[in-house]
Amino acid sequence: MIEVTFRKTIEQFSNIVEFVEKLELFEEEHVSKIKAKLKLFDGSVLWIREIWIKGKMEVYSYYWLRTDETIIMGWDNAPHHKEKVTFPYHKHVGNKIEPSQQMNINDVLSFIRKFLE
Numbered sequence: 001m002i003e004v005t006f007r008k009t010i011e012q013f014s015n016i017v018e019f020v021e022k023l024e025l026f027e028e029e030h031v032s033k034i035k036a037k038l039k040l041f042d043g044s045v046l047w048i049r050e051i052w053i054k055g056k057m058e059v060y061s062y063y064w065l066r067t068d069e070t071i072i073m074g075w076d077n078a079p080h081h082k083e084k085v086t087f088p089y090h091k092h093v094g095n096k097i098e099p100s101q102q103m104n105i106n107d108v109l110s111f112i113r114k115f116l117e
Contacts, residue, residue, distance in 0.1 A: 001027070001032075006023075006036070006105075009106060015041075016040050016041055016112060016113050017039075018039045020037070022036060030053060031051070032051075033049075033052070034049070035048065040116075041116075043067045044064060045067075045069075046108070046112070047061075047065070049061045057104065060075070060076060060104065062075045073092065075100050077089050081097050
């Protein structure tokens with residue numbers, strides 16, 4: 001089920017996602033994990049990691065990298081940076097940690113699409 005949902009999401013963003021370079025899926029009764037590497041049309045890469053428990057996403061990280069593998073931006077919900085108003089949701093922009101409104105793959109790909117326009 002998680003693979004079908006993932007592929008539908010990627011289809012929605014086919015104007016920026018060139019192809020799925022790597023895809024690892026794990027599904028058990030109540031736990032699903034996805035790890036993927038997307039190659040974007042400009043040569044940059046988006047690494048995706050999600051862990052779902054009983055149908056709810058509990059852990060995520062999305063890291064957008066330049067062709068030289070330096071970070072453009074990263075989003076995750078690791079429980080640190082308690083000072084951020086969106087705790088535990090935050091993003092890494094350069095050396096800064098900022099609050100984040102992007103909390104799933106659709107939000108992140110929408111952000112990237114707007115950024116690249």
